Amino acid sequence: xxxxxxxxxxxxxxxxxxxxxxTKRYGNATxxxxxxxxxxxxxxLVLLGPSGCGKSTILKIIAGLEDxxxxxxxxxxxLANYVPPKARDVAMxxxxxxxxxxxxx
Amino acid sequence: MFRPRPAGQAGPAITILSYAVTAxxxxxxxxxLFYIVSTSLKEQxxxxxxxxxWIPSHLYWGNYSSLLFTTPFLRWVLNTLVVAASVTLIKVLxxxxxxxxxxxxxxxxxxxxxxxxxxxxMIPFSAILIPLYFTIFNLNLLNTYWALILPPLAxxxxxxxxxxxxxxxxxxxxxxxxxxxxxxFGIYLRIILPLVRPGLVVLAVLxxxxxxxxxxxxxxxxxxxxxxxxTTGLATQRSxxxxxxxxxxxxxxxxxxxxxxxFLLLQKQFVAASLAGALKQ
Numbered sequence: 001x002x003x004x005x006x007x008x009x010x011x012x013x014x015x016x017x018x019x020x021x022x023t024k025r026y027g028n029a030t031x032x033x034x035x036x037x038x039x040x041x042x043x044x045l046v047l048l049g050p051s052g053c054g055k056s057t058i059l060k061i062i063a064g065l066e067d068x069x070x071x072x073x074x075x076x077x078x079l080a081n082y083v084p085p086k087a088r089d090v091a092m093x094x095x096x097x098x099x100x101x102x103x104x105x
Numbered sequence: 106m107f108r109p110r111p112a113g114q115a116g117p118a119i120t121i122l123s124y125a126v127t128a129x130x131x132x133x134x135x136x137x138l139f140y141i142v143s144t145s146l147k148e149q150x151x152x153x154x155x156x157x158x159w160i161p162s163h164l165y166w167g168n169y170s171s172l173l174f175t176t177p178f179l180r181w182v183l184n185t186l187v188v189a190a191s192v193t194l195i196k197v198l199x200x201x202x203x204x205x206x207x208x209x210x211x212x213x214x215x216x217x218x219x220x221x222x223x224x225x226x227m228i229p230f231s232a233i234l235i236p237l238y239f240t241i242f243n244l245n246l247l248n249t250y251w252a253l254i255l256p257p258l259a260x261x262x263x264x265x266x267x268x269x270x271x272x273x274x275x276x277x278x279x280x281x282x283x284x285x286x287x288x289x290f291g292i293y294l295r296i297i298l299p300l301v302r303p304g305l306v307v308l309a310v311l312x313x314x315x316x317x318x319x320x321x322x323x324x325x326x327x328x329x330x331x332x333x334x335x336t337t338g339l340a341t342q343r344s345x346x347x348x349x350x351x352x353x354x355x356x357x358x359x360x361x362x363x364x365x366x367x368f369l370l371l372q373k374q375f376v377a378a379s380l381a382g383a384l385k386q
Contacts, residue, residue: 065280086286094277102299 014077016041017062022071024057031057034071056095063092145169145354152350168355178356180331181338186363188253188323188334189316195254196263196312197305204267205293209279219268222261230321238325252326253334257316263308270304271297306371317364335360 015038024032031054039045047055060066061073064085073080075088115123140159144152145168147161172178206212207219237256246252278300279292287295298305320336327333333341339356342349 060280063284065283084286085284090284092281092284094281096275096277100278100296100299 015039015074016043016076018074019058019061019068020072020074022058022061022068022073024054024061024066025069032061032068059092062088063090064088065092141354141357144350145358147351149349149351165351168349168351169359172352172355172359176338176342177331177333178335178338178359181333181335182360182363184250184253184332185317185334185336185360188250189313191250191254192257192316193309193312195258196260197309199258200263200308201267201271201298201301201305202293203264204269204271205297207264207268208271209276209297210289222264225259225261226265234321234325237322241326248327248329248332250332253323256322256326257312257319263312266308266311267301267304270301274300310368310371313367314364 017037017039019035019037022032022035022037023030035054035058037058047058049055057066061068062075064080064083068081075083075090080088143159143161146164146166147158148165148167151158151161203222207215207222241247241252241256244251246255274297278296282292282296318336319334320340323334323337324340327337330338330341335356339353339360342352342356
C-alpha cells in the first residue's frame with residue numbers, strides 16, 4: 001500500500017504501543033503474566049477472551065490508570081511507565097459510558 | 106358473586122386495623138408535643154390541676170415574655186445556631202474528604218487506618234469527658250465557641266458514612282476524569298461531591314440535629330450565661346427548690362422553630378435521585 005507522505009523508515013519501525021514482559025498482580029491474584037505485545041501505527045487490534053482474563057487490565061495499563069507490577073510500557077517509543085494518564089495522549093472509552101449526571105454538554 | 110382478591114391487596118378488616126394502629130401511634134407521638142405547647146401557655150398555678158387542663162381557658166403569654174426578657178434566650182439560640190452550623194459545615198467537608206480517601210485512593214495501611222478510625226466510635230463519651238475537659242482547659246478554650254465546635258469534629262461516624270456512599274460510585278467515573286488530566290482534588294471536588302449530595306445531606310442533617318440537641322459536653326465546657334446553648338441555658342433556669350415548667354415548655358416550643366425550618370429546607374434533598382442516568386449499561 002502506498003502512502004502519499006512516506007514516513008522516515010526509522011520512525012515507521014517503532015510500534016505505536018509496545019508492552020514488554022508486563023506482569024500485573026493484585027495482591028496474590030495475578031492478572032497478567034509476562035505479556036509482550038506490539039501494536040503498529042494504524043493497526044486495528046482486538047483483544048478477545050473470557051471475562052477476567054485481563055483485557056481491561058491491559059487497557060488500563062496502557063492508559064495509565066493502573067501501573068504494571070513488572071515490565072515496561074512504551075508509547076511511540078517512549079517509556080511510559082511513570083507518565084500520568086493525561087500526558088500519554090491516549091483515549092479510552094469505558095465499558096459503561098461514564099457520563100456525569102450533574103454536568104451538561 | 107365471589108371474586109378472589111388480587112394478590113397483595115389487604116382485606117377491609119386489615120385496612121381498618123392498620124389505619125387504627127397508625128392513628129393511635131400518631132396520637133401517642135403528638136400528645137406530648139401538644140401538652141408542651143399547652144403547658145407553655147398556662148400560668149404556674151394551673152400547671153398541676155386535676156384533671157389536667159388540656160386546652161387552657163385563656164392563653165397566658167407570660168412564660169414566653171419572661172423567657173425572652175429575663176434570660177438571654179435569643180443569645181442562646183444564636184450560640185446554638187453558630188455552633189451547630191459550624192460543626193455541620195466543617196464536618197461535611199472533612200468527612201467527605203476522608204471518606205473519598207478511604208474509599209477510592211490507594212495507600213499503605215488503608216484498611217488498618219480505617220479500622221482504627223472506626224474503633225474510636227466504640228469509646229463511650231463519658232470515658233473521655235474528663236480528659237477532654239482538661240485538654241480544652243489546657244488550651245485555654247473553655248467558655249469559647251472553639252470548646253463547643255472542635256470536639257464534635259473528631260466523631261468518625263461521618264467518615265464511615267461518606268466512605269460507604271463514595272464506595273458505591275463506579276470507578277469508571279473517576280478514571281474517565283483521570284484520563285482527561287483532572288487532579289485528585291479536582292476529582293473529589295467536581296466529580297465525587299456532586300454525586301454524593303444525598304449522602305452529604307444525610308450527614309448534614311444528622312450532625313446538625315446531634316449538635317442542636319447536645320447537652321452534656323456544652324454543660325461541662327461552658328458556664329458563662331452568654332455562652333450557653335438552648336439546652337444548657339434552659340437547664341440553668343432550674344433552681345434547687347423549684348422548676349418552672351411553664352418557662353421550660355416555652356423554651357422547648359421556641360427551640361423547635363429553627364430545627365423545623367432547617368428540616369423543611371432540606372426535605373427535598375432527601376429524595377433526590379442522584380445517579381439516575383449516570384451509567385448506560
